[in-house]
Amino acid sequence: MEGATLATRIAFAGKGGVGKTTVAGTVARLVARRGHRVIAVDGDLNPNLAISLGLERSQAAHLPTVPASITGVETSPTGERRLVLNKGLGQIVDDYGTRAPDGVDLLLMGRPDHAGSG
Amino acid sequence: MCAEHTAVRGLLESFTDEEVVAILDMGASPEPFSRGTPRAANAMVIVAEPYYKALEAAVRIAALSKDLGIPEVGLLANKIRDEEQRAAVNQLCENNDIRLWGVVPYDELLARADMEGVAPLDMDGHESPAVEEIKRLSRVLVP
Numbered sequence: 029m030e031g032a033t034l035a036t037r038i039a040f041a042g043k044g045g046v047g048k049t050t051v052a053g054t055v056a057r058l059v060a061r062r063g064h065r066v067i068a069v070d071g072d073l074n075p076n077l078a079i080s081l082g083l084e085r086s087q088a089a090h091l092p093t094v095p096a097s098i099t100g101v102e103t104s105p106t107g108e109r110r111l112v113l114n115k116g117l118g119q120i121v122d123d124y125g126t127r128a129p130d131g132v133d134l135l136l137m138g139r140p141d142h143a144g145s146g
Numbered sequence: 147m148c149a150e151h152t153a154v155r156g157l158l159e160s161f162t163d164e165e166v167v168a169i170l171d172m173g174a175s176p177e178p179f180s181r182g183t184p185r186a187a188n189a190m191v192i193v194a195e196p197y198y199k200a201l202e203a204a205v206r207i208a209a210l211s212k213d214l215g216i217p218e219v220g221l222l223a224n225k226i227r228d229e230e231q232r233a234a235v236n237q238l239c240e241n242n243d244i245r246l247w248g249v250v251p252y253d254e255l256l257a258r259a260d261m262e263g264v265a266p267l268d269m270d271g272h273e274s275p276a277v278e279e280i281k282r283l284s285r286v287l288v289p
Contacts, residue, residue: 036161036163036164036166036167036168036188036288037158037161037167037168037170037186037187037188037189038167038168038169038170038187038188038189038190038191038287038288039158039170039172039184039187039189039190039191039216040169040170040171040172040191040192040193041172041173041184041190041191041192041193041207041211042174042192042193042194042200042203042204042207043174043194043195043199043200043203043204044173044174045174045195046193046194046195046200046224046225047193047195047224047225047250047256047260048171048172048191048193048224049171050256050259050260050266051191051193051222051224051250051280051283052169052170052171052191053171053265054265054266054267054277054280054284055169055191055280055283055284055287056167056169057265057267058267058280058281058284059167059169059284059287059288062288064165064166064167064288065165065166065167066166066167066168066169067161067166067167067168067169068168068169068170068171069154069157069158069168069169069170069171070171071150071154071170071171071172071173071178071183072171072172072173072174073173073175074173077171079263079264079265080265080266081265082264082265082267082268085263094153094157095153096150096152096153097153098153098156098157099152099153099155099156099157111152111155111156111159112156113156113157113160117157117160117161117166120157129265129267129268135157137150137153137154137157138150138153139150
């Protein structure tokens, strides 16, 4: 990899139980400790990233979630459809984010059976 | 789940400011890949333990990630206990042309952190071999 901060959008994947959430949360905090602005997005059905980031279990059980309505589809004059956010990233973090240790902001994506915050 | 995948995809695509680092925890389901959810990622870290099912899933995820055009795709071996397991992971990466981001040794500290529901960095004695390897990974990903 060349250049500084080439990886600005890092995804963690893998079979359940292998430790990806633990690694993702730890990497998030370590990068934040070096002064970078880090936003952690939990797209997992089992929302454990909060714990791996160091949030208290009691808090982690009642976090606000990002609703699916943040995205919409825009059609250009030529008929091309593209995905757009309905509000800015900063606003999304302000409205639905949770501040975690080392200044990491956590966005917990909404689940189908949750109407909003717990 | 369609709307949620779209929201994750849209959100990831919105991280265009190189001053901000987005870290996405994708979960175990292969569904996001068929929907192109992580398409906007510029690095994919596939975590795998050294047993068949996890390694086989990792190879599949690597192929799906490359199909989506994610530029830096690699495997992070986790909970590695011995040289035999390390060699197996190296061989898998070589056979499948997958880069190896790193090898995290099995570490009691991470196992205890998991059990207690505490972040590894908040455990006493967190300067463990596993945490040191994750620290090295974080510097490779974000120099």
